[in-house]
Amino acid sequence: MRFAGATILALPLWIAGIEANYGIDYDAKASYFNFQVNGNSLYVFALNVVADTGDIYFHMSGPVLHTWLGIGFGSSMKDAFMIVAYPSDNGLDTTISTRLGSGHTEPVWTSGYEIQGVFNDTYAPNANKVTDDGTGVIIAHSVCRNCTKWPTGSLDLENIQQPMIFALGPQKQFRSDSVEASIPRHALYGQFTTDMTKATNYSGWYGRVPAPNVPDFVFPPDDTAFATFGTAPPYNVDTMNNPMPTAHAVLMCFAFVILFPAGALVMQFLKKTLWHAAIQSIGFVAVLGGFGVAINVARQYNKSKNYSSGHQVLGLIVLAGLFIQLGLGLVHHSIYVRTKKPTPIGRIHFFLGPSIMLLGLINGGVGFNFAHNHRMTIPYAIVVVAIILVCAGVGGCVALCRNRRKYKPEREPYPHPNFGQQPGYTDYELPRQPTFGEQPPEPYEPPTPYSPIGHFEIESPYTPSSAYTPVTPKTWRKEDITNWPQWPHHKEDEWR
Numbered sequence: 001m002r003f004a005g006a007t008i009l010a011l012p013l014w015i016a017g018i019e020a021n022y023g024i025d026y027d028a029k030a031s032y033f034n035f036q037v038n039g040n041s042l043y044v045f046a047l048n049v050v051a052d053t054g055d056i057y058f059h060m061s062g063p064v065l066h067t068w069l070g071i072g073f074g075s076s077m078k079d080a081f082m083i084v085a086y087p088s089d090n091g092l093d094t095t096i097s098t099r100l101g102s103g104h105t106e107p108v109w110t111s112g113y114e115i116q117g118v119f120n121d122t123y124a125p126n127a128n129k130v131t132d133d134g135t136g137v138i139i140a141h142s143v144c145r146n147c148t149k150w151p152t153g154s155l156d157l158e159n160i161q162q163p164m165i166f167a168l169g170p171q172k173q174f175r176s177d178s179v180e181a182s183i184p185r186h187a188l189y190g191q192f193t194t195d196m197t198k199a200t201n202y203s204g205w206y207g208r209v210p211a212p213n214v215p216d217f218v219f220p221p222d223d224t225a226f227a228t229f230g231t232a233p234p235y236n237v238d239t240m241n242n243p244m245p246t247a248h249a250v251l252m253c254f255a256f257v258i259l260f261p262a263g264a265l266v267m268q269f270l271k272k273t274l275w276h277a278a279i280q281s282i283g284f285v286a287v288l289g290g291f292g293v294a295i296n297v298a299r300q301y302n303k304s305k306n307y308s309s310g311h312q313v314l315g316l317i318v319l320a321g322l323f324i325q326l327g328l329g330l331v332h333h334s335i336y337v338r339t340k341k342p343t344p345i346g347r348i349h350f351f352l353g354p355s356i357m358l359l360g361l362i363n364g365g366v367g368f369n370f371a372h373n374h375r376m377t378i379p380y381a382i383v384v385v386a387i388i389l390v391c392a393g394v395g396g397c398v399a400l401c402r403n404r405r406k407y408k409p410e411r412e413p414y415p416h417p418n419f420g421q422q423p424g425y426t427d428y429e430l431p432r433q434p435t436f437g438e439q440p441p442e443p444y445e446p447p448t449p450y451s452p453i454g455h456f457e458i459e460s461p462y463t464p465s466s467a468y469t470p471v472t473p474k475t476w477r478k479e480d481i482t483n484w485p486q487w488p489h490h491k492e493d494e495w496r
């Protein structure tokens, strides 16, 4: 990115030609920092300090597109006293929050510092508002009472190179009335120094929020009516965007949106146990990676450092569920390989899986919300609904196909012997139902839990197609078993 050289203008403010001065006191002290990119003003911070009271009068403005603007006193985030401004809930006013920095993490709101909006300056009609109906410039125009000292530092009012930091938020939708709101990480930040002797009134109580200092400014003034004065050009300006939240989202969504549903369908539809296990394992690894990234991200924000947010709690539950699911799958399979029979463990695995998938998918939506990424909500919701429909559709199809194959009418339970012959039912032309005992009994199918739908690859040994022989499980002898015909080797699992 190319930065237009920041203009340092020691403007002769007494310049002639100003028709109305809007109550501007051109003798009052002030410093101005106007950060521009390609000639466009991105960030303005103007300062007037009253030494005797420690009051800090400031104007801070920049495009609301960047959701928040911040100034910090100090050379780095660590130990800096910061003032952060962002749009209020209704998007029209400005919330101003005093915070202390402790390192490369979100600064924490600190009480004991009073911010008072100044609304009666005629040159600031949009004081503490967001202009253009909430779409333009966010303007902080206030006084911070007794703010020159804080627990970890102070403003050196004699320093002609007092270090300061500034930052702008990312282009997200973030609004809050709360001074403690968790702000997203900056998309642009940098440092500059201020000549405090230009900004400070050392004698008395008088201060005011610096006025526009461009002599021919157009009324009402916007954030470009401020010319840099009493500050040095910015340095260490960076636009590093944190890739971590995106990496977290990509890994998690890859697992829950693509891999887990695919793996479930492979099992349901194709009955490929190995494929199923492989795909779900890759998904599991992706989730582990996403979780590792999340640990790194979580420590940066006040909202997430305690792991108490809904998104994180649900995420941890899902994670635990995945571990259980993996264990169940492995145990079931190892038993199944030996017994060739569905297991209760497989049954739990079968029902737990979709529940975890659903929770994980929901948590993705919660996550986008958590990250102030509201524009993702609707597209993501559509994707989730599509996945549910596909899974339900394919699952339903599969169940139906199996039932078709399996569900022969003669296997229906016998109706009541006299059904259809009772008085009052004569109007109905019901086919006469066979009475019990009239026909040879159907092949015996024991109501074991091992023979539900989905049992179609092999004919059950209990349902020989030949004539009924009164063999009951109790009378089986070893020979019976060893004499059974060799069924084609059955490779894939029955999960339920």
Ligand code: HEM
Pocket: 070, 071, 072, 075, 076, 077, 078, 082, 083, 084, 103, 104, 105, 106, 107, 165, 166, 167, 183, 184, 185, 186, 189, 190, 191, 240, 300, 301
């Ligand atoms: C959610 C809140 C914030 C987080 C998570 C955060 C995180 C970070 C991180 C990780 C860095 C190191 C450089 C990088 O990797 O990008 C950094 C640097 C920086 N941040 Fe922040 N920051 C936050 C808020 C702020 C605010 C409010 C300001 C200004 C008032 C600010 C000003 C700076 C500056 C000037 C630097 C470069 C100097 C330094 O390393 O301290 N940050 N921040």
Ligand code: HEM
Pocket: 184, 245, 246, 248, 249, 252, 253, 256, 291, 294, 295, 297, 298, 301, 304, 311, 312, 314, 315, 316, 318, 319, 359, 360, 361, 363, 364, 365, 367, 368, 369, 370, 371, 372, 373
């Ligand atoms: C089912 C598991 C999970 C899914 C599907 C998931 C998904 C997501 C998604 C989609 C985002 C939005 C990212 C963005 O828009 O930049 C997000 C944000 C986040 N997730 Fe997760 N997540 C899961 C579990 C977790 C866990 C266990 C933690 C615990 C540390 C966590 C911590 C976070 C944090 C701190 C953010 C906010 C990042 C930011 O504000 O930039 N997530 N998650």
Ligand SMILES: *[C@@H]1O[C@H](CO)[C@@H](O)[C@H](O)[C@H]1NC(C)=O
Pocket: 023, 120, 121, 122
């Ligand atoms: C604005 O109001 C403050 C107190 O509320 C007062 O001290 C100050 O003189 C007023 N300024 C103007 C220009 O009226």
Ligand SMILES: *[C@@H]1O[C@H](CO)[C@@H](O)[C@H](O)[C@H]1NC(C)=O
Pocket: 053, 054, 146, 149, 150
């Ligand atoms: C300003 O704050 C300091 C502590 O930081 C305190 O000792 C002092 O009394 C305060 N002054 C005023 C005028 O409130």
Ligand SMILES: *[C@@H]1O[C@H](CO)[C@@H](O)[C@H](O)[C@H]1NC(C)=O
Pocket: 027, 028, 029, 201, 202, 203, 204, 205, 206, 207
């Ligand atoms: C400093 O404050 C006093 C009143 O306390 C005021 O008379 C004077 O004009 C102020 N000086 C500047 C340069 O603002």
